[in-house]
Amino acid sequence: MGRPDWSQGAGGGPFPGIYFKRVGTMDYFLELFFGGLTRGSIYALIALGYTMVYGIIELINFAHGEIYMIGAFTGLIVAGVLGTLGFPMLGILFVALACAVIWSAAYGYTVEKIAYKPLRNAPRLSPLISAIGMSIFLQNYVLLAQTSDFLPFPKLTPDFAFMEPLRSFVSTSELFIIGSTLLVCVALTLFIKYTRLGKAMRATAQNRKMAMLVGVKVDKVISATFVIGSALAAVGGVLIASHIGQINFYFGFIAGVKAFTAAVLGGIGSVPGAMLGGLILGWTEAFATGYVSSDYEDVFAFALLVLILIFRPEGILGKDSTQKV
Amino acid sequence: MTSPLLELRSIDTYYGNIQALYGVDITVNEGEIITLIGANGAGKSTTLMSICGVTPPRRGQVVFQGTDITRTPAETIVAMGICQVPEGRLIFPGLTVSENLDMGAFLRNDKDGVRQDMERVYQLFPILAERRRQAGGTLSGGEQQMLAIGRALMARPKVLLLDEPSMGLAPLVVRQIFDIIKQINKEQGTTIFLVEQNANLALKIGHRGYVMENGVITMADRCEKLLADDSVKKAYLGL
Numbered sequence: 092m093g094r095p096d097w098s099q100g101a102g103g104g105p106f107p108g109i110y111f112k113r114v115g116t117m118d119y120f121l122e123l124f125f126g127g128l129t130r131g132s133i134y135a136l137i138a139l140g141y142t143m144v145y146g147i148i149e150l151i152n153f154a155h156g157e158i159y160m161i162g163a164f165t166g167l168i169v170a171g172v173l174g175t176l177g178f179p180m181l182g183i184l185f186v187a188l189a190c191a192v193i194w195s196a197a198y199g200y201t202v203e204k205i206a207y208k209p210l211r212n213a214p215r216l217s218p219l220i221s222a223i224g225m226s227i228f229l230q231n232y233v234l235l236a237q238t239s240d241f242l243p244f245p246k247l248t249p250d251f252a253f254m255e256p257l258r259s260f261v262s263t264s265e266l267f268i269i270g271s272t273l274l275v276c277v278a279l280t281l282f283i284k285y286t287r288l289g290k291a292m293r294a295t296a297q298n299r300k301m302a303m304l305v306g307v308k309v310d311k312v313i314s315a316t317f318v319i320g321s322a323l324a325a326v327g328g329v330l331i332a333s334h335i336g337q338i339n340f341y342f343g344f345i346a347g348v349k350a351f352t353a354a355v356l357g358g359i360g361s362v363p364g365a366m367l368g369g370l371i372l373g374w375t376e377a378f379a380t381g382y383v384s385s386d387y388e389d390v391f392a393f394a395l396l397v398l399i400l401i402f403r404p405e406g407i408l409g410k411d412s413t414q415k416v
Numbered sequence: 417m418t419s420p421l422l423e424l425r426s427i428d429t430y431y432g433n434i435q436a437l438y439g440v441d442i443t444v445n446e447g448e449i450i451t452l453i454g455a456n457g458a459g460k461s462t463t464l465m466s467i468c469g470v471t472p473p474r475r476g477q478v479v480f481q482g483t484d485i486t487r488t489p490a491e492t493i494v495a496m497g498i499c500q501v502p503e504g505r506l507i508f509p510g511l512t513v514s515e516n517l518d519m520g521a522f523l524r525n526d527k528d529g530v531r532q533d534m535e536r537v538y539q540l541f542p543i544l545a546e547r548r549r550q551a552g553g554t555l556s557g558g559e560q561q562m563l564a565i566g567r568a569l570m571a572r573p574k575v576l577l578l579d580e581p582s583m584g585l586a587p588l589v590v591r592q593i594f595d596i597i598k599q600i601n602k603e604q605g606t607t608i609f610l611v612e613q614n615a616n617l618a619l620k621i622g623h624r625g626y627v628m629e630n631g632v633i634t635m636a637d638r639c640e641k642l643l644a645d646d647s648v649k650k651a652y653l654g655l
Binding site: 287290291293294297298300301302303304305306307308410 | 468470489490491494495499500502506507508509510511515518519520522523567571
């Protein structure tokens with residue numbers, strides 16, 4: 092199968108539907124399973140940024156999807172330059188990832204300093220509006236600075252020979268996405284649990300005033316949270332762009348909305364919740380697309396959200412609103 | 417007479433445009449227990465937050481060991497040795513007891529010293545040792561107060577600011593906590609600045625006391641004298 096032929100895919104969302112064969116076979120099921128896992132991984136990577144920022148300053152950072160989009164564009168530019176210079180594929184992938192991470196982190200840091208920090212003590216609606224403004228600004232900035240067209244994104248993940256028997260249901264780039272996400276989630280969990288900055292982040296999320304009183308530099312912790320969230324989004328942006336093969340300025344918006352849904356699903360403010368929410372949403376979409384119709388992909392995704400909000404408003408792993416971790 | 421350890425020189429503190437403190441003067445000498453009593457909303461907690469740099473005063477000075485710390489950031493003030501046990505205890509609910517204590521030592525780098533101090537806190541409050549792996553939010557009110565005091569001690573403070581440690585606790589637990597406050601002052605020589613609504617108890621363990629009304633200090637004297645004062649008796653001791 093190689094690169095998925097999504098030209099026939101009618102589904103909306105950032106990853107157009109690709110599943111059109113052999114309904115009922117095990118291969119088909121596995122293909123949906125891995126497809127959902129791939130989407131879910133990307134949602135999880137983006138959702139982590141939403142949930143960490145929300146956990147620390149109770150802000151929905153609507154510009155987060157744009158940070159992810161900027162990561163993908165940075166990857167595209169770096170890959171274009173290195174490709175012309177004749178770098179090997181895996182080398183390009185790693186350099187593109189590194190540059191995207193750094194550049195997106197710089198954007199995340201700057202957005203926080205410009206758009207949110209001056210509003211730290213303002214009513215809660217103000218930073219929210221500022222976030223929506225930042226989102227529109229960044230989209231239009233990329234639109235003007237780049238183009239409104241879809242740009243082809245080179246495939247950066249090589250096909251290994253050992254992948255041959257698996258190819259009927261999973262691709263190398265899917266495995267790359269799933270594997271990197273797993274690695275990132277483990278690293279993030281250890282970071283939050285054991286490092287000094289991770290402890291400061293947890294303390295700040297639980298009680299900002301008390302964190303100040305034990306000597307945590309709260310402003311630095313907030314900046315670090317934006318930097319880490321942006322870096323994770325950039326990893327997702329580059330990997331998915333290489334997987335689906337094209338990007339445009341709008342490509343962060345829908346992914347951002349879906350990832351936000353995943354964060355709420357898992358329990359906003361909860362790091363494991365964002366991971367779980369991403370996976371559940373990815374699988375829901377994949378199986379809905381595969382067994383019902385790709386037209387219903389978003390219907391199922393948001394119906395799931397509505398159900399969760401009715402029966403468990405704090406999300407699957409969320410704490411009740413008086414306590415967040 | 418040596419210079420005081422901590423001194424508030426006629427500070428005015430505001431929340432937005434609302435003035436909460438009016439020219440507050442307080443002097444704290446090394447080794448003392450100072451008590452500040454007053455009704456709800458008098459500005460007692462604001463006084464402590466003004467010292468800690470959370471709500472810095474707009475006018476006046478906070479001087480600690482001869483250094484002006486009025487505009488010093490909160491984390492630097494903690495590092496200098498002023499620690500607060502805030503009103504409502506503010507335990508980190510999702511961190512375990514030992515993680516909460518560890519956060520108290522956030523600015524310290526001497527791992528061995530931190531471990532020793534943690535053992536000392538466990539000796540002071542044996543119940544915390546039993547619960548060391550339990551989440552802070554699951555402790556009872558009294559245990560949370562002990563944890564909050566223990567967490568502040570982990571920073572090895574020169575001055576310990578206590579905001580309403582008796583709030584919401586059973587009389588027996590209050591007595592236990594006040595005994596430990598006295599013990600910390602006596603055995604470790606830690607200077608204590610105690611803010612309380614429970615005036616009777618606070619004036620009994622304090623050396624010198626201040627009375628605050630509507631953001632103004634209205635009386636300052638030795639605690640025995642305040643306890644015997646008719647207006648204090650009437651307003652705060654219910655006699």
